[in-house]
Amino acid sequence: MAIQIYGIPLSVAVRRALVVFKELEVPYDLVTVDIIKGEQKSDKALKNQPFGKIPYLHDSDNDLTLFESRAIARYIVGKYDKSGKSGLLPTDEVDAARFEQAVSIEVTAFNPPANGVANELVFKPVLYKKETDQAKLVEALASLNDTLNVYETILSKQKYLAGEYLTLADLFHLPLGTVLTDMAKLNVLTTDKRPSVQRWWKDISSRPSWLVVKADTTPLVFTTE
Amino acid sequence: MVLKLYGHTHSTCTARVAAVLTEYKVPFELVIVDLFKGEHKSPEYLAFQPFGQLPYINDDGLIIYESRAISRYIAAKYRSNVSSAWLPLPEDIAKTAKFEQAVNTEAFKFDAFASTAAFELFWKPGGPDAEYAKKLLENLNASLDAYEVILSKQKYLAGDELTLADIFHLPYANLLHNAKHINLEDEKRPNVARWWKELSTLPSWLAVKDGVKSPA
Numbered sequence: 184m185a186i187q188i189y190g191i192p193l194s195v196a197v198r199r200a201l202v203v204f205k206e207l208e209v210p211y212d213l214v215t216v217d218i219i220k221g222e223q224k225s226d227k228a229l230k231n232q233p234f235g236k237i238p239y240l241h242d243s244d245n246d247l248t249l250f251e252s253r254a255i256a257r258y259i260v261g262k263y264d265k266s267g268k269s270g271l272l273p274t275d276e277v278d279a280a281r282f283e284q285a286v287s288i289e290v291t292a293f294n295p296p297a298n299g300v301a302n303e304l305v306f307k308p309v310l311y312k313k314e315t316d317q318a319k320l321v322e323a324l325a326s327l328n329d330t331l332n333v334y335e336t337i338l339s340k341q342k343y344l345a346g347e348y349l350t351l352a353d354l355f356h357l358p359l360g361t362v363l364t365d366m367a368k369l370n371v372l373t374t375d376k377r378p379s380v381q382r383w384w385k386d387i388s389s390r391p392s393w394l395v396v397k398a399d400t401t402p403l404v405f406t407t408e
Numbered sequence: 409m410v411l412k413l414y415g416h417t418h419s420t421c422t423a424r425v426a427a428v429l430t431e432y433k434v435p436f437e438l439v440i441v442d443l444f445k446g447e448h449k450s451p452e453y454l455a456f457q458p459f460g461q462l463p464y465i466n467d468d469g470l471i472i473y474e475s476r477a478i479s480r481y482i483a484a485k486y487r488s489n490v491s492s493a494w495l496p497l498p499e500d501i502a503k504t505a506k507f508e509q510a511v512n513t514e515a516f517k518f519d520a521f522a523s524t525a526a527f528e529l530f531w532k533p534g535g536p537d538a539e540y541a542k543k544l545l546e547n548l549n550a551s552l553d554a555y556e557v558i559l560s561k562q563k564y565l566a567g568d569e570l571t572l573a574d575i576f577h578l579p580y581a582n583l584l585h586n587a588k589h590i591n592l593e594d595e596k597r598p599n600v601a602r603w604w605k606e607l608s609t610l611p612s613w614l615a616v617k618d619g620v621k622s623p624a
Contacts, residue, residue, distance in 0.1 A: 233554045234517055249505050251512035258505040261498065274498060280472045280481040287474035290515050292459060333458045 185244045186211040188255075189228070190237035191218060192399040195301075195358040197238040199252040200259075202354055205392035206271065207263050253286070256351050270348045278346065285344035285352035292330045297359045299323030304367040324371075331371055331380055338379035353387050360384065361397060411436045414456070415463030416443055417619045420526070420579035421475040422463040426620040427575060428479040431494065431612035432486040436465075438622045476511070479572055494572045503567065510566035510573030517555075521548040522580035529589060545589060552590070552600055559599035574603070578613050 188204075188211050190197035197213075204211050216222045216237050224235040232239040232250040239250040240258070249255055260272040267274055273282045303320040307313040337344065344352045363369045364384075372384040387393070413429070413436045415422030422438075429436050441447050441462055449460045457464045457473045464473035465481075472478050483495035496503040525544040528536045558565065565573045581604070585592045592604040607613070 229557075233557050234513075234551070245502060247502055247505060249509055251509050251516070254505060254508035254512050257508045258501070261501050261504060276481070276485060277470060279484065280470070280477060283477035283480045284472055284474045287477045288459070291474070295520070330459075336458050 184210050184212045185242055186259075187214050187241045187243075188212070189214045189216050189231070189239050189241070191215060192401045194218075194237055195362060196236070196252040198358040198396050199355055200238050200240070200255040201396045202357055202390075202392050203256040203259050203271070203351065205395050206354070206390075207259060207269060209259055209263050253290075253351070253355060256355070260351065271351050271354070273345070273348075273350065282345040282350050282352060285350065286355065288344065289352055289355045292333070293327075293356060294359065296323045296326035296330060297363060300327055300369070300371075301359055301362045301367065304369075305362055309366075327371060331377060334380050334383075335377040338383050343383065349387070353383070354393075357387060357393050361388065361393075364388070409468050411468075412439050412466040413437065413463055413620075414439045414441055414453075414466070415620065416441055417621065419443075419462045419620070420523075420583065421461070422620050423579045423616045424475040424576060425463055425465070425478045425482075426616040427578060427610075427612045428482050428494070428572070430615045430623070431490065431575075431610075432482050433489045434482060434486055435623060438620055476515075476572070476576055479576070483572060492570070494570060494575060496566075496569075496571070507566040507571050507573060510564075510571065511576065513565060514573055514576045517551040518548070518577055519580060521545070521551065522577075522584055525589065526580055526583055529587070530583070548584075548590060552592075552597060555603075556597040556600050559603050564603065570606075574607055575610075575613075578607060578617075582608065582613075582617060 186204075186209070188197065188200060190200075190213065192198075192201075192213065201211075201213075216228065218237065222228060223232065223237055228239075229235055231241070231248050234250075236250065238252055238255065239248065240255050241248050242262075247258075249258055257272060260269065264271065273279045299319060300323045303315045303323065307315060334344075341347055343349050360372055364372055373381055375381065411429070411434060413422065413425060415425070415438060417438070417440065426436075426438070441453065443462075447453055448457070448462060454460055456466075456471050459473070461473070463475060463478070464471060465478050467481075472481055480495065483493065487493055487495070496507050498504055521544045525541055525548065528541045528544065555565075562568055564570050581590075581592060584590045585604070592608075593601045595601065
């Protein structure tokens with residue numbers, strides 16, 4: 184295949200990129216990076232991703248190496264949906280501005296508190312065997328609820344975050360949102376108290392592309408060879 | 409109708425947008441939002457910017473918030489106003505990919521730590537949590553070490569052309585560097601120093617860095 188994605192199936196950031204491949208039915212090879220052994224910090228990996236993170240991509244069609252899941256997502260849409268038929272990455276001046284606004288909100292208002300909550304409730308206990316910091320959890324949850332209350336206002340007036348059509352801005356929420364809902368068992372995205380958020384989350388989280396990505400739960404255990 | 413920029417003279421994110429408006433020669437009117445009176449949390453303000461933050465623009469009826477979204481909109485709409493665009497053409501897929509990589513790098517490897525540290529050190533009611541601020545600055549410095557590697561191979565964060573990805577750093581980089589919480593001129597990172605020297609002396613930044621105002 185032309186495109187190789189370096190990462191692991193369970194990684195939030197890897198999944199953020201993979202869902203877009205699935206939306207556009209673009210094939211890829213997922214090349215395992217042994218993060219338990221710290222392979223992402225090896226000299227070889229750092230040449231491709233100088234911050235030592237996953238995912239990163241290599242496209243043999245043009246020898247392009249790329250990191251940052253949202254950049255990878257945009258690249259795939261730009262390369263494989265030139266006609267813009269998917270609507271995932273608007274190019275019209277006004278639609279694009281509203282899209283960039285929505286993407287920016289995901290980055291600055293959703294991701295930090297969602298990650299804070301996921302870290303305290305899931306990543307620390309499950310991956311790092313560390314205790315939850317209750318004070319940090321409370322703060323992150325409050326901030327997340329503040330954000331989602333604003334989402335409720337926005338989504339009560341339009342179907343998706345950038346307007347009436349689904350875009351990457353909505354899809355970018357899926358991996359962390361699923362950790363919160365499925366693993367931390369929180370109802371922040373599903374509560375009846377925010378019916379528009381509930382409607383939106385149900386819509387995006389039941390997309391076939393996401394269900395396929397979510398189903399790959401190949402665990403973080405590697406055999407050494 | 410002249411573009412209206414709703415923000416504040418000394419707001420970091422207002423300055424980010426003002427630098428881009430200045431570079432792209434777009435006339436604008438700065439409408440001061442009275443932060444001290446809590447105007448940004450008033451129902452009238454929230455109707456336009458539902459997160460209660462600064463800035464937003466009103467461009468002939470089009471309301472856009474989030475400084476980086478506004479910046480991209482300006483750079484796309486007024487592309488023909490400048491000879492060296494700060495935004496690659498979408499048709500150039502490889503350049504655009506590297507640009508998006510750089511913009512995301514600024515968001516997650518710089519701003520995530522820098523803006524949080526700035527809040528902690530300058531504006532948090534009750535004063536900073538010293539341990540937390542220290543950790544944030546350590547993370548920021550680790551990112552700058554990676555920047556050193558990147559900038560040793562190319563002139564700017566997205567490649568060999570200056571883009572919005574570099575510009576986006578300015579407000580918080582300036583704030584933290586001037587207050588000596590980070591050292592962007594550290595000789596141990598000569599490429600970061602070279603990059604910062606050029607960035608921090610750009611005319612469009614110099615025009616806004618000490619306070620945003622409506623251009624004459």
